[in-house]
Amino acid sequence: MKKDSKVLIRFILLMALAMAAGGIMGYASASHRQTVSGMLTVMMDMLITAAPAGIAVSGLLTVLSFTDYGKGKTLTEKALAGGEESDYDAAEKQLEKSLEKGNYSLILSYTALGMLVSGFAGKYTATDMPMVLVALAVFFMLMLVNTFIQSALVKQVKRLNPEKQGNALDPKFHQDWLDSCDEAQRALIGKAAYAAYRATQKAILATMLVAMAVSFEYPLGPLPVVLLGAIWLVQTAAYMKTSHSEDFK
Template sequence: MNSNRVKEIKKEDKKAFKSFIIIMIISAIAGGILGGMSIYFKDSLSENLTDFIMNILEAITPFASLVLSLLVIITSCIVYKKLTKELKIWNESDEEDMIDKIEEKLSYILLLSSVNLIMGFFFFGVGFALPSDYLDINLDIVKILSFFGGFILCVASSILIQKKFVNLEKEINPMLKGSVYDTKFSEKWIDSCDEAIKMGIYKSSYKAYRAVTNTCLILWLVCVLGYNVWDFGIMPLFIVTTIWLVQTVAYCLESIKNLKKR
Protein backbone atom coordinates (compact mmCIF):
# COMPACT_ATOMS: atom_id res chain seq x y z
CA MET A 1 0.00 0.00 0.00
CA ASN A 2 1.19 3.50 -0.79
CA SER A 3 2.89 5.12 2.25
CA ASN A 4 1.10 8.40 1.65
CA ARG A 5 -2.21 6.56 1.71
CA VAL A 6 -1.27 4.89 5.03
CA LYS A 7 -0.44 8.30 6.54
CA GLU A 8 -3.72 9.68 5.26
CA ILE A 9 -5.67 6.81 6.87
CA LYS A 10 -3.87 7.27 10.21
CA LYS A 11 -4.51 11.01 10.14
CA GLU A 12 -8.19 10.41 9.45
CA ASP A 13 -8.43 7.91 12.33
CA LYS A 14 -6.62 10.27 14.70
CA LYS A 15 -9.00 13.11 13.87
CA ALA A 16 -12.09 10.93 14.32
CA PHE A 17 -10.75 9.33 17.52
CA LYS A 18 -11.02 12.60 19.48
CA SER A 19 -14.73 12.90 18.71
CA PHE A 20 -15.19 9.21 19.45
CA ILE A 21 -13.64 9.54 22.95
CA ILE A 22 -15.84 12.54 23.74
CA ILE A 23 -18.96 10.62 22.66
CA MET A 24 -17.95 7.60 24.76
CA ILE A 25 -17.40 9.75 27.87
CA ILE A 26 -20.75 11.52 27.42
CA SER A 27 -22.48 8.15 26.84
CA ALA A 28 -20.91 6.70 30.00
CA ILE A 29 -22.03 9.69 32.09
CA ALA A 30 -25.54 9.57 30.60
CA GLY A 31 -25.72 5.82 31.22
CA GLY A 32 -24.72 6.28 34.86
CA ILE A 33 -27.33 9.00 35.34
CA LEU A 34 -30.08 6.92 33.72
CA GLY A 35 -29.09 3.89 35.77
CA GLY A 36 -29.30 5.88 38.95
CA MET A 37 -32.59 7.48 37.95
CA SER A 38 -34.11 4.09 37.17
CA ILE A 39 -34.40 3.46 40.92
CA TYR A 40 -36.35 6.70 41.27
CA PHE A 41 -38.54 5.84 38.29
CA LYS A 42 -39.33 2.44 39.74
CA ASP A 43 -40.42 3.88 43.08
CA SER A 44 -42.37 6.91 41.85
CA LEU A 45 -43.36 6.65 38.19
CA SER A 46 -43.54 3.05 37.04
CA GLU A 47 -47.02 2.19 38.36
CA ASN A 48 -48.54 5.57 37.52
CA LEU A 49 -47.11 5.52 33.97
CA THR A 50 -48.28 1.95 33.40
CA ASP A 51 -51.81 2.77 34.55
CA PHE A 52 -51.83 5.92 32.40
CA ILE A 53 -50.82 4.00 29.25
CA MET A 54 -53.26 1.18 29.97
CA ASN A 55 -56.13 3.62 30.42
CA ILE A 56 -55.38 5.22 27.06
CA LEU A 57 -55.14 1.84 25.30
CA GLU A 58 -58.34 0.68 26.97
CA ALA A 59 -60.17 3.66 25.51
CA ILE A 60 -58.79 3.70 21.95
CA THR A 61 -57.90 0.10 21.05
CA PRO A 62 -61.41 -1.16 20.08
CA PHE A 63 -61.93 1.77 17.69
CA ALA A 64 -58.40 2.80 16.64
CA SER A 65 -58.02 0.64 13.50
CA LEU A 66 -61.51 1.48 12.25
CA VAL A 67 -61.05 5.24 12.66
CA LEU A 68 -57.52 5.30 11.23
CA SER A 69 -58.48 3.14 8.26
CA LEU A 70 -61.47 5.31 7.39
CA LEU A 71 -59.28 8.44 7.52
CA VAL A 72 -56.67 6.81 5.28
CA ILE A 73 -59.35 5.60 2.82
CA ILE A 74 -60.92 9.06 2.56
CA THR A 75 -57.53 10.74 2.13
CA SER A 76 -56.42 8.19 -0.46
CA CYS A 77 -59.62 8.56 -2.50
CA ILE A 78 -59.28 12.34 -2.57
CA VAL A 79 -55.61 12.21 -3.55
CA TYR A 80 -56.16 9.44 -6.12
CA LYS A 81 -58.91 11.41 -7.85
CA LYS A 82 -56.69 14.49 -7.91
CA LEU A 83 -53.68 12.56 -9.21
CA THR A 84 -55.62 10.97 -12.08
CA LYS A 85 -56.60 14.46 -13.21
CA GLU A 86 -53.02 15.69 -12.91
CA LEU A 87 -51.76 12.64 -14.81
CA LYS A 88 -54.16 13.38 -17.66
CA ILE A 89 -52.88 16.97 -17.81
CA TRP A 90 -49.30 15.70 -17.76
CA ASN A 91 -49.95 13.33 -20.66
CA GLU A 92 -51.11 16.31 -22.68
CA SER A 93 -48.36 18.73 -21.63
CA ASP A 94 -45.48 16.35 -20.78
CA GLU A 95 -44.06 18.64 -18.08
CA GLU A 96 -41.21 17.02 -16.13
CA ASP A 97 -41.82 18.96 -12.89
CA MET A 98 -45.46 17.86 -12.79
CA ILE A 99 -44.67 14.16 -12.96
CA ASP A 100 -42.13 14.49 -10.15
CA LYS A 101 -44.81 16.03 -7.94
CA ILE A 102 -47.29 13.30 -8.88
CA GLU A 103 -44.80 10.56 -7.95
CA GLU A 104 -44.01 12.32 -4.68
CA LYS A 105 -47.70 12.34 -3.73
CA LEU A 106 -47.94 8.68 -4.70
CA SER A 107 -45.09 7.87 -2.35
CA TYR A 108 -46.72 9.71 0.54
CA ILE A 109 -49.99 7.83 0.14
CA LEU A 110 -48.16 4.50 -0.01
CA LEU A 111 -46.30 5.52 3.15
CA LEU A 112 -49.57 6.45 4.86
CA SER A 113 -51.12 3.12 3.87
CA SER A 114 -48.12 1.15 5.15
CA VAL A 115 -48.11 3.00 8.48
CA ASN A 116 -51.83 2.34 8.86
CA LEU A 117 -51.28 -1.38 8.24
CA ILE A 118 -48.54 -1.55 10.87
CA MET A 119 -50.70 0.32 13.39
CA GLY A 120 -53.56 -2.04 12.57
CA PHE A 121 -51.44 -5.03 13.55
CA PHE A 122 -50.29 -3.17 16.65
CA PHE A 123 -53.79 -2.46 17.93
CA PHE A 124 -54.95 -5.97 17.00
CA GLY A 125 -52.13 -7.38 19.10
CA VAL A 126 -52.88 -4.97 21.94
CA GLY A 127 -56.49 -6.13 21.96
CA PHE A 128 -55.39 -9.66 22.81
CA ALA A 129 -52.34 -8.75 24.90
CA LEU A 130 -54.05 -6.44 27.39
CA PRO A 131 -55.44 -8.16 30.49
CA SER A 132 -59.19 -8.59 30.53
CA ASP A 133 -59.60 -6.04 33.33
CA TYR A 134 -58.09 -3.38 31.03
CA LEU A 135 -59.87 -4.29 27.80
CA ASP A 136 -63.10 -6.17 28.32
CA ILE A 137 -64.56 -6.27 24.81
CA ASN A 138 -66.31 -9.58 25.40
CA LEU A 139 -69.32 -7.82 26.97
CA ASP A 140 -69.73 -5.09 24.34
CA ILE A 141 -70.89 -6.08 20.84
CA VAL A 142 -70.07 -2.62 19.46
CA LYS A 143 -66.46 -2.95 20.60
CA ILE A 144 -66.23 -6.47 19.20
CA LEU A 145 -67.48 -5.44 15.76
CA SER A 146 -65.35 -2.31 15.72
CA PHE A 147 -62.23 -4.18 16.86
CA PHE A 148 -62.38 -7.05 14.37
CA GLY A 149 -64.06 -5.05 11.61
CA GLY A 150 -61.45 -2.31 11.94
CA PHE A 151 -58.61 -4.80 11.57
CA ILE A 152 -60.18 -6.43 8.49
CA LEU A 153 -60.84 -3.01 6.97
CA CYS A 154 -57.26 -1.97 7.72
CA VAL A 155 -55.71 -4.97 5.94
CA ALA A 156 -58.13 -4.93 3.00
CA SER A 157 -57.91 -1.17 2.44
CA SER A 158 -54.12 -1.18 2.66
CA ILE A 159 -53.87 -3.83 -0.05
CA LEU A 160 -56.39 -2.12 -2.32
CA ILE A 161 -54.86 1.34 -1.85
CA GLN A 162 -51.41 0.01 -2.64
CA LYS A 163 -52.79 -1.77 -5.71
CA LYS A 164 -54.42 1.43 -7.00
CA PHE A 165 -51.40 3.64 -6.45
CA VAL A 166 -48.86 1.06 -7.65
CA ASN A 167 -50.87 0.64 -10.86
CA LEU A 168 -50.91 4.41 -11.24
CA GLU A 169 -47.12 4.39 -10.91
CA LYS A 170 -46.99 1.69 -13.60
CA GLU A 171 -49.02 3.94 -15.90
CA ILE A 172 -46.41 6.66 -15.41
CA ASN A 173 -43.49 4.25 -15.92
CA PRO A 174 -44.56 1.53 -18.41
CA MET A 175 -41.37 -0.50 -17.85
CA LEU A 176 -42.37 -1.29 -14.25
CA LYS A 177 -43.75 -4.79 -13.70
CA GLY A 178 -45.43 -6.72 -10.90
CA SER A 179 -48.79 -7.05 -9.20
CA VAL A 180 -49.39 -6.23 -5.54
CA TYR A 181 -51.21 -9.58 -5.27
CA ASP A 182 -48.05 -11.45 -6.37
CA THR A 183 -45.98 -12.92 -3.51
CA LYS A 184 -42.83 -12.03 -5.49
CA PHE A 185 -43.97 -8.49 -6.21
CA SER A 186 -40.91 -6.81 -4.69
CA GLU A 187 -38.46 -8.91 -6.73
CA LYS A 188 -40.32 -8.35 -10.01
CA TRP A 189 -40.70 -4.64 -9.28
CA ILE A 190 -36.99 -4.09 -8.61
CA ASP A 191 -35.96 -6.20 -11.61
CA SER A 192 -38.11 -4.03 -13.88
CA CYS A 193 -36.71 -0.73 -12.54
CA ASP A 194 -34.09 1.24 -14.46
CA GLU A 195 -30.73 2.08 -12.91
CA ALA A 196 -31.85 5.49 -11.61
CA ILE A 197 -34.83 4.03 -9.74
CA LYS A 198 -32.72 1.13 -8.42
CA MET A 199 -30.12 3.56 -7.10
CA GLY A 200 -32.89 5.44 -5.25
CA ILE A 201 -34.13 2.14 -3.77
CA TYR A 202 -30.62 1.15 -2.68
CA LYS A 203 -29.97 4.51 -1.02
CA SER A 204 -33.33 4.34 0.75
CA SER A 205 -32.59 0.78 1.88
CA TYR A 206 -29.29 1.81 3.42
CA LYS A 207 -30.95 4.73 5.20
CA ALA A 208 -33.56 2.28 6.51
CA TYR A 209 -30.79 -0.08 7.66
CA ARG A 210 -29.12 2.73 9.61
CA ALA A 211 -32.45 3.85 11.08
CA VAL A 212 -33.26 0.31 12.28
CA THR A 213 -29.77 -0.06 13.78
CA ASN A 214 -30.13 3.19 15.74
CA THR A 215 -33.66 2.26 16.78
CA CYS A 216 -32.51 -1.15 18.03
CA LEU A 217 -29.82 0.55 20.12
CA ILE A 218 -32.41 2.86 21.69
CA LEU A 219 -34.84 -0.02 22.28
CA TRP A 220 -32.03 -2.05 23.85
CA LEU A 221 -31.53 0.77 26.35
CA VAL A 222 -35.28 0.95 27.02
CA CYS A 223 -35.40 -2.82 27.59
CA VAL A 224 -32.45 -2.73 30.00
CA LEU A 225 -34.05 0.10 31.99
CA GLY A 226 -37.47 -1.52 31.75
CA TYR A 227 -36.12 -4.75 33.18
CA ASN A 228 -35.82 -3.02 36.55
CA VAL A 229 -38.40 -0.23 36.26
CA TRP A 230 -41.36 -2.07 34.72
CA ASP A 231 -40.32 -5.70 35.23
CA PHE A 232 -40.14 -6.31 31.48
CA GLY A 233 -38.34 -9.60 31.89
CA ILE A 234 -35.75 -10.86 29.42
CA MET A 235 -38.06 -11.46 26.43
CA PRO A 236 -38.23 -7.85 25.09
CA LEU A 237 -34.42 -7.67 25.16
CA PHE A 238 -34.24 -11.01 23.35
CA ILE A 239 -36.66 -9.82 20.64
CA VAL A 240 -34.81 -6.53 20.06
CA THR A 241 -31.48 -8.36 19.88
CA THR A 242 -32.93 -10.89 17.41
CA ILE A 243 -34.19 -8.12 15.09
CA TRP A 244 -30.82 -6.36 15.38
CA LEU A 245 -28.93 -9.55 14.53
CA VAL A 246 -31.18 -10.54 11.63
CA GLN A 247 -30.97 -7.18 9.83
CA THR A 248 -27.19 -6.89 10.44
CA VAL A 249 -26.38 -10.44 9.33
CA ALA A 250 -28.73 -10.17 6.31
CA TYR A 251 -27.10 -6.89 5.24
CA CYS A 252 -23.56 -8.25 5.61
CA LEU A 253 -24.31 -11.52 3.82
CA GLU A 254 -25.93 -9.65 0.93
CA SER A 255 -22.87 -7.38 0.71
CA ILE A 256 -20.59 -10.44 0.57
CA LYS A 257 -22.78 -11.99 -2.14
CA ASN A 258 -22.57 -8.80 -4.23
CA LEU A 259 -18.78 -8.74 -3.81
CA LYS A 260 -18.56 -12.28 -5.19
CA LYS A 261 -20.58 -11.26 -8.26
CA ARG A 262 -18.12 -8.50 -9.21
Protein backbone atom coordinates in the same frame (compact mmCIF):
# COMPACT_ATOMS: atom_id res chain seq x y z
CA MET B 1 -3.76 10.45 11.96
CA LYS B 2 -4.93 13.57 13.79
CA LYS B 3 -8.43 13.04 12.49
CA ASP B 4 -8.44 9.43 13.75
CA SER B 5 -7.30 10.60 17.19
CA LYS B 6 -10.07 13.18 17.37
CA VAL B 7 -12.65 10.58 16.39
CA LEU B 8 -11.33 8.18 19.05
CA ILE B 9 -11.41 10.88 21.75
CA ARG B 10 -14.95 11.87 20.78
CA PHE B 11 -16.03 8.21 20.89
CA ILE B 12 -14.51 7.74 24.37
CA LEU B 13 -16.21 10.91 25.63
CA LEU B 14 -19.58 9.78 24.27
CA MET B 15 -19.19 6.37 25.93
CA ALA B 16 -18.26 8.04 29.22
CA LEU B 17 -21.27 10.35 29.02
CA ALA B 18 -23.56 7.43 28.20
CA MET B 19 -22.26 5.44 31.18
CA ALA B 20 -22.64 8.45 33.47
CA ALA B 21 -26.19 9.05 32.26
CA GLY B 22 -27.02 5.38 32.78
CA GLY B 23 -25.60 5.47 36.30
CA ILE B 24 -27.57 8.59 37.20
CA MET B 25 -30.79 7.12 35.80
CA GLY B 26 -30.18 3.85 37.64
CA TYR B 27 -29.54 5.62 40.93
CA ALA B 28 -32.59 7.85 40.52
CA SER B 29 -34.73 4.84 39.65
CA ALA B 30 -33.52 2.87 42.67
CA SER B 31 -34.03 5.86 44.98
CA HIS B 32 -37.60 6.41 43.80
CA ARG B 33 -38.57 2.84 42.96
CA GLN B 34 -42.24 3.11 43.95
CA THR B 35 -42.73 6.41 42.12
CA VAL B 36 -41.08 5.16 38.91
CA SER B 37 -42.98 1.87 39.03
CA GLY B 38 -46.26 3.74 39.50
CA MET B 39 -45.49 6.08 36.61
CA LEU B 40 -44.70 3.14 34.32
CA THR B 41 -47.94 1.42 35.28
CA VAL B 42 -49.92 4.57 34.48
CA MET B 43 -48.05 4.92 31.18
CA MET B 44 -48.86 1.33 30.17
CA ASP B 45 -52.53 1.86 31.01
CA MET B 46 -52.55 5.05 28.93
CA LEU B 47 -51.06 3.20 25.94
CA ILE B 48 -53.76 0.54 26.15
CA THR B 49 -56.45 3.22 26.39
CA ALA B 50 -54.96 5.04 23.38
CA ALA B 51 -55.04 1.91 21.17
CA PRO B 52 -58.57 2.54 19.76
CA ALA B 53 -57.53 6.12 18.98
CA GLY B 54 -54.53 4.74 17.09
CA ILE B 55 -56.82 2.58 14.96
CA ALA B 56 -59.03 5.63 14.32
CA VAL B 57 -56.01 7.67 13.17
CA SER B 58 -55.02 4.76 10.95
CA GLY B 59 -58.48 4.91 9.39
CA LEU B 60 -58.08 8.64 8.78
CA LEU B 61 -54.74 8.05 7.06
CA THR B 62 -56.37 5.43 4.85
CA VAL B 63 -59.05 7.93 3.81
CA LEU B 64 -56.36 10.52 3.03
CA SER B 65 -54.41 7.90 1.08
CA PHE B 66 -57.48 7.11 -1.01
CA THR B 67 -58.07 10.83 -1.61
CA ASP B 68 -54.48 11.29 -2.79
CA TYR B 69 -54.87 8.26 -5.04
CA GLY B 70 -57.92 9.83 -6.67
CA LYS B 71 -55.99 13.06 -7.28
CA GLY B 72 -53.04 11.08 -8.62
CA LYS B 73 -55.25 9.14 -11.00
CA THR B 74 -56.73 12.39 -12.34
CA LEU B 75 -53.24 13.80 -12.88
CA THR B 76 -52.21 10.55 -14.58
CA GLU B 77 -55.09 10.85 -17.04
CA LYS B 78 -54.04 14.43 -17.75
CA ALA B 79 -50.42 13.42 -18.35
CA LEU B 80 -51.35 10.55 -20.66
CA ALA B 81 -53.73 12.78 -22.60
CA GLY B 82 -50.79 14.73 -23.99
CA GLY B 83 -49.51 16.57 -20.97
CA GLU B 84 -46.00 17.88 -20.45
CA GLU B 85 -43.16 16.37 -18.42
CA SER B 86 -44.25 18.43 -15.41
CA ASP B 87 -47.66 16.69 -15.52
CA TYR B 88 -45.95 13.29 -15.27
CA ASP B 89 -43.89 14.51 -12.31
CA ALA B 90 -46.96 15.93 -10.58
CA ALA B 91 -48.86 12.65 -11.05
CA GLU B 92 -46.01 10.55 -9.65
CA LYS B 93 -45.57 12.84 -6.63
CA GLN B 94 -49.29 12.65 -5.84
CA LEU B 95 -49.25 8.86 -6.10
CA GLU B 96 -46.19 8.77 -3.82
CA LYS B 97 -48.11 10.78 -1.21
CA SER B 98 -50.90 8.20 -1.32
CA LEU B 99 -48.43 5.33 -0.91
CA GLU B 100 -46.71 7.07 2.01
CA LYS B 101 -49.96 7.62 3.93
CA GLY B 102 -51.05 4.04 3.22
CA ASN B 103 -47.80 2.65 4.62
CA TYR B 104 -48.12 4.76 7.77
CA SER B 105 -51.71 3.59 8.16
CA LEU B 106 -50.71 -0.09 8.04
CA ILE B 107 -47.89 0.38 10.57
CA LEU B 108 -50.11 2.34 12.95
CA SER B 109 -52.99 -0.15 12.71
CA TYR B 110 -50.68 -3.11 13.46
CA THR B 111 -49.16 -1.22 16.40
CA ALA B 112 -52.52 -0.15 17.82
CA LEU B 113 -53.96 -3.66 17.52
CA GLY B 114 -50.88 -5.10 19.23
CA MET B 115 -51.23 -2.58 22.07
CA LEU B 116 -54.88 -3.48 22.52
CA VAL B 117 -54.38 -7.25 22.44
CA SER B 118 -51.32 -7.24 24.73
CA GLY B 119 -53.07 -4.92 27.17
CA PHE B 120 -56.04 -7.22 27.54
CA ALA B 121 -54.08 -10.48 27.36
CA GLY B 122 -55.35 -12.81 30.05
CA LYS B 123 -57.80 -10.16 31.30
CA TYR B 124 -60.66 -10.42 28.82
CA THR B 125 -64.12 -9.99 30.25
CA ALA B 126 -67.53 -10.09 28.63
CA THR B 127 -67.59 -6.28 28.50
CA ASP B 128 -64.18 -6.11 26.77
CA MET B 129 -64.96 -8.51 23.92
CA PRO B 130 -67.17 -6.17 21.83
CA MET B 131 -64.43 -3.52 21.72
CA VAL B 132 -61.79 -6.11 20.80
CA LEU B 133 -63.98 -7.60 18.06
CA VAL B 134 -64.72 -4.16 16.62
CA ALA B 135 -61.00 -3.33 16.66
CA LEU B 136 -60.21 -6.59 14.85
CA ALA B 137 -62.91 -5.95 12.24
CA VAL B 138 -61.65 -2.40 11.61
CA PHE B 139 -58.06 -3.65 11.44
CA PHE B 140 -58.82 -6.27 8.77
CA MET B 141 -60.94 -3.80 6.82
CA LEU B 142 -58.06 -1.28 6.84
CA MET B 143 -55.68 -4.00 5.66
CA LEU B 144 -57.93 -4.88 2.72
CA VAL B 145 -58.54 -1.25 1.74
CA ASN B 146 -54.84 -0.35 1.93
CA THR B 147 -53.92 -3.43 -0.10
CA PHE B 148 -56.47 -2.42 -2.75
CA ILE B 149 -55.12 1.15 -2.83
CA GLN B 150 -51.51 -0.02 -3.17
CA SER B 151 -52.43 -2.38 -5.99
CA ALA B 152 -54.27 0.45 -7.76
CA LEU B 153 -51.29 2.77 -7.21
CA VAL B 154 -48.94 0.32 -8.90
CA LYS B 155 -51.25 0.15 -11.92
CA GLN B 156 -51.24 3.95 -12.24
CA VAL B 157 -47.43 4.12 -11.96
CA LYS B 158 -47.15 1.42 -14.65
CA ARG B 159 -49.36 3.52 -16.90
CA LEU B 160 -46.96 6.43 -16.46
CA ASN B 161 -43.93 4.13 -16.86
CA PRO B 162 -44.81 1.26 -19.24
CA GLU B 163 -41.41 -0.37 -18.72
CA LYS B 164 -42.27 -1.15 -15.09
CA GLN B 165 -43.17 -4.77 -14.32
CA GLY B 166 -44.89 -6.54 -11.45
CA ASN B 167 -48.22 -7.06 -9.73
CA ALA B 168 -48.58 -5.67 -6.20
CA LEU B 169 -50.44 -8.83 -5.13
CA ASP B 170 -47.68 -11.14 -6.39
CA PRO B 171 -45.15 -12.36 -3.75
CA LYS B 172 -42.39 -11.69 -6.32
CA PHE B 173 -43.54 -8.11 -6.91
CA HIS B 174 -40.56 -6.37 -5.30
CA GLN B 175 -38.03 -8.38 -7.32
CA ASP B 176 -39.97 -7.92 -10.57
CA TRP B 177 -40.23 -4.19 -9.92
CA LEU B 178 -36.53 -3.87 -9.11
CA ASP B 179 -35.56 -5.79 -12.24
CA SER B 180 -37.53 -3.33 -14.37
CA CYS B 181 -35.79 -0.26 -12.87
CA ASP B 182 -32.93 1.49 -14.66
CA GLU B 183 -29.52 2.13 -13.09
CA ALA B 184 -30.42 5.57 -11.73
CA GLN B 185 -33.59 4.23 -10.08
CA ARG B 186 -31.68 1.29 -8.59
CA ALA B 187 -29.06 3.66 -7.19
CA LEU B 188 -31.80 5.73 -5.56
CA ILE B 189 -33.43 2.60 -4.11
CA GLY B 190 -30.04 1.49 -2.77
CA LYS B 191 -29.40 4.86 -1.15
CA ALA B 192 -32.86 4.88 0.46
CA ALA B 193 -32.45 1.26 1.61
CA TYR B 194 -29.09 2.01 3.25
CA ALA B 195 -30.53 5.07 5.02
CA ALA B 196 -33.41 2.90 6.28
CA TYR B 197 -30.92 0.20 7.37
CA ARG B 198 -28.88 2.66 9.45
CA ALA B 199 -31.96 4.34 10.94
CA THR B 200 -33.45 0.97 11.87
CA GLN B 201 -30.23 -0.17 13.55
CA LYS B 202 -30.16 2.97 15.69
CA ALA B 203 -33.86 2.62 16.53
CA ILE B 204 -33.48 -1.05 17.52
CA LEU B 205 -30.51 -0.29 19.78
CA ALA B 206 -32.28 2.65 21.43
CA THR B 207 -35.49 0.64 21.91
CA MET B 208 -33.55 -2.29 23.35
CA LEU B 209 -31.85 -0.01 25.89
CA VAL B 210 -35.21 1.51 26.86
CA ALA B 211 -36.74 -1.97 27.24
CA MET B 212 -33.86 -3.07 29.48
CA ALA B 213 -34.14 0.09 31.59
CA VAL B 214 -37.91 -0.27 31.98
CA SER B 215 -37.51 -3.95 32.94
CA PHE B 216 -35.84 -2.90 36.20
CA GLU B 217 -39.14 -1.43 37.39
CA TYR B 218 -41.84 -3.05 35.22
CA PRO B 219 -42.03 -6.80 34.51
CA LEU B 220 -41.65 -6.79 30.71
CA GLY B 221 -39.79 -10.09 30.72
CA PRO B 222 -37.05 -11.07 28.24
CA LEU B 223 -39.32 -11.41 25.19
CA PRO B 224 -39.22 -7.75 23.98
CA VAL B 225 -35.40 -7.69 24.00
CA VAL B 226 -35.21 -11.14 22.38
CA LEU B 227 -37.58 -10.06 19.59
CA LEU B 228 -35.62 -6.85 18.99
CA GLY B 229 -32.39 -8.86 18.90
CA ALA B 230 -33.93 -11.29 16.40
CA ILE B 231 -35.00 -8.41 14.13
CA TRP B 232 -31.53 -6.87 14.38
CA LEU B 233 -29.91 -10.22 13.54
CA VAL B 234 -32.16 -10.86 10.53
CA GLN B 235 -31.59 -7.33 9.21
CA THR B 236 -27.80 -7.56 9.54
CA ALA B 237 -27.66 -11.08 8.06
CA ALA B 238 -29.80 -10.04 5.08
CA TYR B 239 -27.63 -6.97 4.48
CA MET B 240 -24.36 -8.92 4.68
CA LYS B 241 -25.64 -11.76 2.49
CA THR B 242 -26.87 -9.35 -0.19
CA SER B 243 -23.67 -7.29 -0.17
CA HIS B 244 -21.50 -10.43 -0.47
CA SER B 245 -23.60 -11.90 -3.28
CA GLU B 246 -23.47 -8.62 -5.22
CA ASP B 247 -19.68 -8.37 -4.74
CA PHE B 248 -19.04 -11.75 -6.34
CA LYS B 249 -21.43 -11.47 -9.28
